Amino acid sequence: MTDATLTSQLTAGSRPSAFARNLAHFRYVMTSNPVTFLAFVLCAGMILVALFGPMLVPHDPLATLSDKALKPPSWDHWFGTDQLGRDVFSRVVVATRLDLLISVSAVAISFVCGAAMGACAGYWGGWFDKLSGRFLDTIMAFPLFVLAMGIVAAAGNTIQNIVIATAIINLPFYARVARAEVSIRRNAGYVQAARLSGNSELRILMFKILPNTLPPMMVQLSLNMGWAILNAAGLSFIGLGVRPPTAEWGIMVAEGANYIISGEWWLALFPGAALMLAVFTFNLLGDGLRDLVDPQRRT
Amino acid sequence: MTTQLHNPPLLSVTDLCVEFATRKGPVTAVRSVNLQIAKGETLGIVGESGSGKSVTSYAVMRILDRAGRIVSGGIEFGGMPLHNADEATMSDLRGREISMIFQNPRAALNPIRTVGKQIEDVLIRHAQTNHEMAKAKAIEALEHVRIRDAAQRYHAYPFELSGGMCQRVVIAIALACKPQLLIADEPTTGLDVTTQKAVMELVRDLTRSQGMSTLLITHDLGLAGEYCDRIVVMEKGEVVEQQDTRRLFVAPAHPYTRRLIRSTPHAAQSIRDLLPEDLRLPPPPAAPVVDMSVPLLEVRDLVKAFDPPGGFLQRLKMRGSSAALPMRAVDGISFSIARGESVGLVGESGCGKSTTSAMVMRLLDSTSGSIRFKGTELTTVPAAEFSRSPLRRELQMVFQDPHESLNPRATAAQSIADPLLRIEGMREAAAIRARVEQLAVQVGLQLELLDRLPHQLSGGQKARVGIARAIATKPELLILDEPTAALDVSVQAVVLNLLADLKAEFGMSYLFVSHDLEVVRLLCDRVIVMRAGSIVEEGATAQVLSAPKAEYTKELLSAIPRPAHLPRQVEAPVQVAQA
Numbered sequence A: 001m002t003d004a005t006l007t008s009q010l011t012a013g014s015r016p017s018a019f020a021r022n023l024a025h026f027r028y029v030m031t032s033n034p035v036t037f038l039a040f041v042l043c044a045g046m047i048l049v050a051l052f053g054p055m056l057v058p059h060d061p062l063a064t065l066s067d068k069a070l071k072p073p074s075w076d077h078w079f080g081t082d083q084l085g086r087d088v089f090s091r092v093v094v095a096t097r098l099d100l101l102i103s104v105s106a107v108a109i110s111f112v113c114g115a116a117m118g119a120c121a122g123y124w125g126g127w128f129d130k131l132s133g134r135f136l137d138t139i140m141a142f143p144l145f146v147l148a149m150g151i152v153a154a155a156g157n158t159i160q161n162i163v164i165a166t167a168i169i170n171l172p173f174y175a176r177v178a179r180a181e182v183s184i185r186r187n188a189g190y191v192q193a194a195r196l197s198g199n200s201e202l203r204i205l206m207f208k209i210l211p212n213t214l215p216p217m218m219v220q221l222s223l224n225m226g227w228a229i230l231n232a233a234g235l236s237f238i239g240l241g242v243r244p245p246t247a248e249w250g251i252m253v254a255e256g257a258n259y260i261i262s263g264e265w266w267l268a269l270f271p272g273a274a275l276m277l278a279v280f281t282f283n284l285l286g287d288g289l290r291d292l293v294d295p296q297r298r299t
Numbered sequence B: 001m002t003t004q005l006h007n008p009p010l011l012s013v014t015d016l017c018v019e020f021a022t023r024k025g026p027v028t029a030v031r032s033v034n035l036q037i038a039k040g041e042t043l044g045i046v047g048e049s050g051s052g053k054s055v056t057s058y059a060v061m062r063i064l065d066r067a068g069r070i071v072s073g074g075i076e077f078g079g080m081p082l083h084n085a086d087e088a089t090m091s092d093l094r095g096r097e098i099s100m101i102f103q104n105p106r107a108a109l110n111p112i113r114t115v116g117k118q119i120e121d122v123l124i125r126h127a128q129t130n131h132e133m134a135k136a137k138a139i140e141a142l143e144h145v146r147i148r149d150a151a152q153r154y155h156a157y158p159f160e161l162s163g164g165m166c167q168r169v170v171i172a173i174a175l176a177c178k179p180q181l182l183i184a185d186e187p188t189t190g191l192d193v194t195t196q197k198a199v200m201e202l203v204r205d206l207t208r209s210q211g212m213s214t215l216l217i218t219h220d221l222g223l224a225g226e227y228c229d230r231i232v233v234m235e236k237g238e239v240v241e242q243q244d245t246r247r248l249f250v251a252p253a254h255p256y257t258r259r260l261i262r263s264t265p266h267a268a269q270s271i272r273d274l275l276p277e278d279l280r281l282p283p284p285p286a287a288p289v290v291d292m293s294v295p296l297l298e299v300r301d302l303v304k305a306f307d308p309p310g311g312f313l314q315r316l317k318m319r320g321s322s323a324a325l326p327m328r329a330v331d332g333i334s335f336s337i338a339r340g341e342s343v344g345l346v347g348e349s350g351c352g353k354s355t356t357s358a359m360v361m362r363l364l365d366s367t368s369g370s371i372r373f374k375g376t377e378l379t380t381v382p383a384a385e386f387s388r389s390p391l392r393r394e395l396q397m398v399f400q401d402p403h404e405s406l407n408p409r410a411t412a413a414q415s416i417a418d419p420l421l422r423i424e425g426m427r428e429a430a431a432i433r434a435r436v437e438q439l440a441v442q443v444g445l446q447l448e449l450l451d452r453l454p455h456q457l458s459g460g461q462k463a464r465v466g467i468a469r470a471i472a473t474k475p476e477l478l479i480l481d482e483p484t485a486a487l488d489v490s491v492q493a494v495v496l497n498l499l500a501d502l503k504a505e506f507g508m509s510y511l512f513v514s515h516d517l518e519v520v521r522l523l524c525d526r527v528i529v530m531r532a533g534s535i536v537e538e539g540a541t542a543q544v545l546s547a548p549k550a551e552y553t554k555e556l557l558s559a560i561p562r563p564a565h566l567p568r569q570v571e572a573p574v575q576v577a578q579a
Helices: A003-015 A018-032 A032-058 A088-124 A125-140 A143-156 A159-185 A189-196 A199-235 A249-260 A266-293 B053-059 B087-093 B116-125 B131-146 B163-175 B193-208 B223-225 B245-250 B257-261 B314-316 B354-359 B384-386 B389-396 B412-422 B429-442 B446-452 B459-471 B489-507 B517-523 B540-548 B553-561 B571-578
Strands: B011-022 B025-037 B043-045 B066-077 B096-100 B179-187 B213-218 B230-235 B236-243 B291-306 B327-339 B340-344 B368-373 B396-397 B477-481 B509-514 B527-529 B533-541
Touching: A018 A032, A018 A266, A018 B230, A032 A088, A032 B163, A032 B517, A088 A125, A088 A199, A088 A249, A088 A266, A088 B066, A125 A143, A125 A159, A143 A159, A143 A199, A189 A199, A189 B257, A189 B396, A189 B412, A189 B459, A199 A249, A199 A266, B011 B053, B025 B043, B025 B053, B025 B066, B025 B236, B043 B053, B043 B223, B043 B245, B053 B066, B053 B096, B053 B179, B053 B213, B116 B131, B116 B163, B131 B163, B163 B193, B163 B368, B179 B193, B193 B213, B193 B223, B193 B533, B193 B553, B213 B223, B223 B245, B230 B245, B230 B257, B236 B245, B236 B257, B257 B489, B291 B354, B314 B368, B314 B553, B327 B354, B327 B533, B340 B354, B354 B477, B354 B509, B368 B489, B384 B389, B389 B396, B396 B459, B412 B429, B412 B446, B429 B446, B459 B489, B489 B517, B517 B540, B527 B540, B527 B553, B533 B540, B533 B553
Parallel strands: B043 B213, B043 B230, B096 B179, B179 B213, B340 B509, B340 B527, B396 B477, B477 B509
Antiparallel strands: B011 B025, B011 B066, B230 B236, B291 B327, B291 B368, B527 B533
């Protein structure tokens, strides 16, 4: 810990304008590519909705009003009401928090575990590399969604298990990227130099190599984020995962799907659109995130 | 060239300006360049990195990347304007009329196609042959570039061939359609001197016999001097001088040309001669007397064997054949370095010099043999645990590629501070910063550059950061692994002088690993020549270079491109030494 603070002091002391530089770099990445800018705006909007949405919604997402069931979008109910008379707009907004929470924590877990596993395999090789490689192959050999279904069905229908299942099926992607990126840098010049400077092997892996693998990992991260949302929604859609009456996009689409035939399209359309927007945002975010963490992009 | 008056030039470039769009607005890479190549002539463009020599050739081929564009000026090839030709015309011309050889032959070849097929592709693309005849023609092309067993090599993939062989294949592709102009962009950079000689002679013979014109782009004035009729010197996007080769060396007109000739090591007598006159430093303080009786480093019968590739089954299958035996990269070598001495370790790629230095540095475990440093046996501590050894601070290294050896995410200050934190155990930020600044001053690095990231520094600045990091713990033995191989000659001159001064100041010993005998001559007291893992010759530098005993050393020396017109001054001190 002391070393980390020391390094940061060294940086901070010598670069009073480090924050300003980062800000300038952020501004450059945003202005150089309008798509990236759009993605960051959408992402920020989604985070704000997740944080403050439940306080701002006009109706209680769980309150049922039987006299108002299945009303089309109107001034009172922007996205209409569902079969129990619940306000669809409020439910879509409130669901943002849960969906983001599931996907962010699932992706965070698989990022940390996958990166650690892949990095060790790529750096030291040997039996751990072989063992972890076959383990990942085993995961990849399953149809991933079916694997997630199996895990949730076996372990129980809780949010925690959805997160774990999503994390497990995403694990191989991070582990593979991390392994490849680490193994090409294992004997790079600056790594040899770090050995000569007296760094231990673990420290070299953690502080010299891993930060340099961030740019490709970031792309993977944001792509997987969209995927994780879809996965969580998919599990709920088939009845595994979040249980009604909790507001969640996947469940809402599943429940709404029954009513599309009878003409009540708004039940499934709006949560589906929210889901699509979220996936779209995270997929666009990838390039921008990579540009942000790539030192070569700085002038 | 008098022929120019009678013949219209094959290629003429007039007032060419090329701009690149960058984050900070347009940057002019080439400004008002004029040059002409007559039929059958070999023209050299010489310049340091960033001089615009490659950009000029890319503009001729119209293969500038998307950010670059020709702003003004004209390019005419055989009377045909190229600067505004459309892509269809250009792709017909490329390969058929104008061909190009690139710097890295391995990158220029498609790794998943056999070399024979790649030659066929070009022939068929330009309708030089049909599918039935293609194979025979491709084999003929391979024979043409003097590849032995061409019929077998036809089926080889690029990774199965050595660098020199790959470059021959690239040349075969370039010459397959008998173009009128060959553009060679640093064709031998990264190849060994003996390979360089073979490749350049091949290019010269083939282009002469076919009456082709050649545009040779190189940073090496010696190479251009030996193979070109005329030389264009470029600096910062402009042509500063355009002369006959002989006149350029005998009476260089432009100060930049004079500086370039100065910093080319063959002409220099001492290391100070490499620097421009106005930058001449006082001679280095007399080096402390080398005490030969107490060796600082003693290497005895050092061996490094690598297991043959492939898994257990493959090895079982190859049992008994020579391929199954471990490859001995370093095969029982012995040498010693005295305190304050600098020893050159010379050899071509694959001779084991880098493996030797990695073992001495304790980055790699040896198979057998002993390495004693100040009387302590080093091989007893495994390389993986040597970072905790108290001797770590005494053994440091400057790496070959200054860019690759710096962490892309760490500022110059952080890179230099790394050994201070880890080895010296310094903990106070202010003290570390002060020491880093002191080191920066010692290596001549401006303090405001300390907070930059590696890609924001020039090659020479990065080399200084690498040197500052290596001397941060005041090591007694510094291994210099081709420290100037990736640098321009003028920067090389400054860095070599810096190294000589630091050695005199701190009394360090150097093991200077290099393929460049001329640089070794200027910096080292003693030289060791290695080939295929063994030492073939060892002795005082002046003696080995002037009167080599081993055949291999003679071959190495004769392969160095040496323009006849460049005055060479090495003989003088040698005669004194012999007398």
